[in-house]
Amino acid sequence: MPFLGTTLNTVGLLFLTHAVYSAHEHTATFTHAALPLDVTFELLVSIAMLSAGIVLSSPDLKPIQWSQWAAKIERGGRHGEGKWTREGEELLSEGDPYAFLGLDKGIGGKGEGRRGFWDVRGKRKEYAEWAREGAK
Amino acid sequence: MATANLLTPPTTITPPTALALSQKAPLILASPPTSTLPWPLSLLFTRETPESWTIHENLLLAALRTGDDATARSLLDRLTARFGGTNERIVALRGIYEEALAGSDAELEKVFEGYEKVLKEDATNFGVRKRRVAVLKSLGRVGDAITALTVLVENSPTDAEAWAELGELYAVAGAWGQAIFCLEEVLLYMPNAWSAHAQLATLHYLSAPASLPALALALRHFSRAVELNSSSLRGLYGLKLIAQKLIPLLPQSQSQSQSVSKRNNNNNNPTDDDDLPPPNLSTVQKLEEIATSKLAEIVRLYTAGKSGWTGFDEAEVQAARELLGKAER
Numbered sequence: 001m002p003f004l005g006t007t008l009n010t011v012g013l014l015f016l017t018h019a020v021y022s023a024h025e026h027t028a029t030f031t032h033a034a035l036p037l038d039v040t041f042e043l044l045v046s047i048a049m050l051s052a053g054i055v056l057s058s059p060d061l062k063p064i065q066w067s068q069w070a071a072k073i074e075r076g077g078r079h080g081e082g083k084w085t086r087e088g089e090e091l092l093s094e095g096d097p098y099a100f101l102g103l104d105k106g107i108g109g110k111g112e113g114r115r116g117f118w119d120v121r122g123k124r125k126e127y128a129e130w131a132r133e134g135a136k
Numbered sequence: 137m138a139t140a141n142l143l144t145p146p147t148t149i150t151p152p153t154a155l156a157l158s159q160k161a162p163l164i165l166a167s168p169p170t171s172t173l174p175w176p177l178s179l180l181f182t183r184e185t186p187e188s189w190t191i192h193e194n195l196l197l198a199a200l201r202t203g204d205d206a207t208a209r210s211l212l213d214r215l216t217a218r219f220g221g222t223n224e225r226i227v228a229l230r231g232i233y234e235e236a237l238a239g240s241d242a243e244l245e246k247v248f249e250g251y252e253k254v255l256k257e258d259a260t261n262f263g264v265r266k267r268r269v270a271v272l273k274s275l276g277r278v279g280d281a282i283t284a285l286t287v288l289v290e291n292s293p294t295d296a297e298a299w300a301e302l303g304e305l306y307a308v309a310g311a312w313g314q315a316i317f318c319l320e321e322v323l324l325y326m327p328n329a330w331s332a333h334a335q336l337a338t339l340h341y342l343s344a345p346a347s348l349p350a351l352a353l354a355l356r357h358f359s360r361a362v363e364l365n366s367s368s369l370r371g372l373y374g375l376k377l378i379a380q381k382l383i384p385l386l387p388q389s390q391s392q393s394q395s396v397s398k399r400n401n402n403n404n405n406p407t408d409d410d411d412l413p414p415p416n417l418s419t420v421q422k423l424e425e426i427a428t429s430k431l432a433e434i435v436r437l438y439t440a441g442k443s444g445w446t447g448f449d450e451a452e453v454q455a456a457r458e459l460l461g462k463a464e465r
Contacts, residue, residue, distance in 0.1 A: 103322075111148055
């Protein structure tokens with residue numbers, strides 16, 4: 001689909017440019033004559049192709065129902081979308097907007113929610129223990 | 137699948153993931169995002185983006201977790217140079233750094249006193265007030281932490297994060313009534329949060345695992361979690377579990393159930409929710425069927441590795457599989 005969309009956009013743009021150029025040339029040369037039919041036809045075809053191409057190459061629509069949108073996030077998890085920041089970190093797709101409440105791992109869960117209350121010493125101790133066991 | 141991404145770190149960071157995150161430090165440290173040119177030029181040729189600073193902050197936390205204090209120090213210096221030492225967020229981050237470096241409880245008390253000093257100057261710094269609670273929790277003074285948090289939510293009652301933390305502290309202490317109240321406050325501000333509904337249902341269930349009104353409330357909230365997120369694994373798991381426990385407790389016909397609810401009303405129940413009649417037996421059975429089929433679908437497609445279904449937590453899917461297996465036997 002993206003290939004078809006890009007092709008239609010490219011060809012449509014070429015036709016549009018050509019049609020506009022032809023129309024300009026024609027009016028410059030024959031000031032009082034009507035525009036030939038083929039130029040009008042080319043213009044209309046190029047616009048139809050461009051419209052189709054833009055629709056085809058647009059990103060997928062999001063589910064408009066809350067439960068389906070949330071289900072899509074929950075099922076698919078976060079995945080890369082082919083864009084990176086300057087530091088080399090990939091931009092991920094939309095995630096759970098309520099993850100900051102830190103409630104998704106249950107009571108006493110080891111999630112990363114509630115960053116304001118981040119328990120730095122606990123996490124440090126957990127890592128140090130893991131490193132010690134790994135060194136053994 | 138937990139990829140180490142500094143811009144959006146995973147929701148659970150295991151020690152190996154933390155190590156992978158902090159190992160990205162040399163690359164980030166090698167190229168400062170701010171420009172060294174004089175003022176008007178620095179605006180034109182800057183390489184910084186909003187993401188740069190999120191990455192710096194996440195890397196700082198990862199470095200502190202893995203004990204890479206030198207890296208943490210230089211990241212903190214960079215953030216301070218950019219946003220100034222009095223920025224609320226920077227003050228809290230510096231606090232986290234000092235907490236991490238505190239070797240003993242006495243040193244941690246010193247950090248705590250530093251927070252008190254900051255708050256004496258500006259009591260509206262909620263980042264620091266939250267750090268203060270975190271230090272109290274870290275010192276093992278859970279009672280003091282709860283008191284500090286109740287003051288915090290009194291001053292800022294719309295802070296859902298603080299209500300959630302207070303609910304967690306109460307739940308860990310076994311004060312179910314207070315924990316349920318806190319989660320209801322969270323729902324007041326975030327009525328669409330499916331995880332909060334699931335958590336509230338869990339609390340109702342744990343507060344009285346064999347009483348009909350508590351189980352009915354748990355069923356209602358798990359149903360709401362599934363309504364808000366039709367693939368909510370925790371919601372579906374809870375729905376099935378509660379429905380299984382509820383079915384033997386429910387009266388067989390509608391007339392009996394009405395008499396039960398009347399009896400409940402006569403008992404002077406403290407909360408309004410208990411006045412609701414218990415759900416119909418047939419409704420609960422239908423809910424259980426729906427939960428079972430959806431759980432089976434999730435387990436099957438996750439195990440098959442179908443694309444778009446692999447975002448679940450491995451352990452949670454395993455738990456769902458065991459619940460389904462138990463029901464078959």
